[in-house]
Amino acid sequence: MTQKRKDILIVGFALFAMFFGAGNLIFPPALGQGAGVQVVPAILGFLLTGVGLPLLGIIAVSKSGGDLESLASKVNSKFGRFLACGVILTLGPLVAIPRTSATTYEMAIAPFFPNFNPIIFSAIYFMFVLIFVLKPSSLIDNIGKVLTPVLLLTMITIIAKGVLQPQGILIDTGINISFSNGFSEGYQTMDAMGATILGGIIIGAIRAKGYTKTKEISEITVRAGMVAAAGLAIIYGGLAYLGATAGDLPMDLSRPELIIQITNNLLGTLGQGLLGVAVGMACLTTSIGLTATAGEFFSKASNGKLGYKAICIATAVVSMGISNMGVDRIITFAEPILLILYPMIIVLVALAFLDKHIKSAAVYKGAVFSTVLISVIDVMGTFILPIPVLTPIVQGLPLSAQGFGWIFPAVLIGMLFYVRDHYTNYTKKKVEYTH
Template sequence: MQKKTKDIFIIGFALFAMFFGAGNLIFPPALGQKAGTDLIGAIFGFLLTGVGLPLMGIMAVSKFGGNLELLASKANKKFATILSIVVILSLGPLLAIPRTSATTYEMAIVPFFPNMNSLLFSAIYFSIVLFFVLKSSSIIDSIGKVLTPVLLITLLSIIAKGIFSPQGAIANTGLGVSFASGFGEGYQTMDALGATVIGSIIVASIKAKGYTESKEVSKITVQAGIVAAAGLAIVYGGLAYLGATAGNLSMDLSRPELIITITAGLLGTFGKILLGISVGMACLTTSIGLTATAGEYFSNLSKGRVSFQTVSIITALISMVISNAGVDKITSLAVPLLVVVYPIIIVLVVLALLDRFIKNNIVYTGTVLVTLVISLFEALGNFNVSIPMINNTLKSLPLASQGFGWVVPALVVGLSIHLYVTVNQRQSKGRLIKRLALIKTIIK
């Protein structure tokens, strides 16, 4: 295998592992159980948002050197810095990283060691995270060569058993709107958010391998993203199928309970052990990637006054403390923040992919602004802050009931500004041509 191809696969496997957190493990089986015979439509919807959006995120930030702040500065520089800090903190020590430890504890440790102290476990967990992170030059290789194969083997073993020895027949659940249901579940993985910040360490890893030309770095990043997306699609499809063949199980089971019950039914105690390994690897690889990203970002923000190693250690310590609050508490704290941030990230990703058609950065500014305003008011609703006139207006927006009330206004504002700028530039160009022709005539 050529060096470049090998590098693409190693980086792609690392990306897969960093995207595939434990949340991604528990969503597809629940979707499959709910969809039943409507599985194909549900999977398609899930892949669109659970795989398509992260891939678009990687492609978007690769055009800006893997730098979210550089991308967001197309809207406003101060806003870009604030957004980047909020995103890094959300995916870092305040929410996502602590949740990986809490999830591992609840799904992979408690079933086997119910008396294990959570604080002791989190100390061990983050010691392992720091072991890989502080070897910063080989983070991607460590994940891509060592951790991802373990994760993939365990997941594929469970899926293969479920395909060749299904627990039951796929039933008609009467879901009906399977695509919409899958679309919403994929949206909840929030991987597009991670894609915009993980890109920085992916780009750094590619450059460390000797690829320095910006176009080549961008191309390799996208190719690695495609490898990761293919892996995610295969695993998501397999896990959703397991859920669809488990229609005999109670629909009242929580997502974690469902995947634990399915695995135990397929492989008994050995299945529980495999699931524990899968959860541990999925959470660990995600935590390593996010801790390294936080370390790099805040070290750069301080202009090197605080080292990567110091920031990484502080991130791990804060995450360790917060992780002991438990998965449910951490998840509930994340919702209002993500209601605001996630739509903005999606808008920036779409605009970045269309950047060559955008004539003026005011398109970014206007589109992001209207998205921010709508998302802020929706977030206030999570705190039961009611402003009747505004709330009624928001509820009347298309797709508002599905949580996508910002989509149509952002589309309308973005297109309107783009058309205005385009027409105005053409008129200005026309006037300039007429003036030059008049000057030529006078000179003659």
């Protein structure tokens, strides 16, 4: 094996570990159970946003300066900072960090200690988070290196047992929009957000191995991404299949309860305990990393006016409060936020691959702001109150019934500005972000 192939495998496994989050394991089984015989299109939709988009996001930010802020600043610098703040808050105290605590409680504590107070647990959990965040130690990194293989081996064992000895047969659940359900469920992994924030780390790791040419870095990133995607597809696809064959289990089980019940049926109490411990510890390491990321980002964004330690403490306190909503309520709370943020990220990633053909920021502004407008109107109409005149117009757009009403306006308006620039020799340059 050549050195280049070894490096591709190393980076590929690193990408796999980055996206193989314990919190994400609760989504495919529930998706599969809801889809039944439509599990294949459901998991394809999930893989597009849960695996494909994060990998494209890493490539996109590598083309644009190394992080989401640099990519979004092609619209304008204020928008770049605004979107980066929104993503960090979502990955931090609003959704992702609280969900790690809630998932740990529901999968590792409640099944074995049902009377353990969730508020007391969350206080202990975030006390440990702060200990490691405020006084960094190599211990947590070493734990993380051990946990990923343990978690992976546990999941492969569960999936193999469920495939060789299915719990039941695929049933028709009556759902006919399984692909779009999987696509939007993939938003909940939040991996595309994480990729746009952490993409620079992967690119830096490739450069550190001695690769300096842009074309070669892109090639390694793509091929490593294929390695990671293959691994994630096996895990997510397998878990979705287990959910699809678990039609006999109650449909009203929470996501953590469903995967716990499936594991218990296949491997017994010992398997359930191993899964709970591995998931709980993996969630803790994820929470520590995200809390530190939030502290560093907002401290830097405020030019040091907000201290790193103060931000980390505030993040932990807010996360503790939200974590006691429980996993399913946190997911419900996150849905409208993600339905606004994700379409913007998808459009920005798509435009990054067309950037060399774009002459002005107007194309970015037109496509992104139209996406924001349609997404906000759609979310308002779905979760709060319909807006007279505007909501019916948005609901009448192509693909709106499938949740993709923003695509047509983004493409149309982006193309209009592109044609204007091309045929009128519009020369106003894009504003490039600099740190």
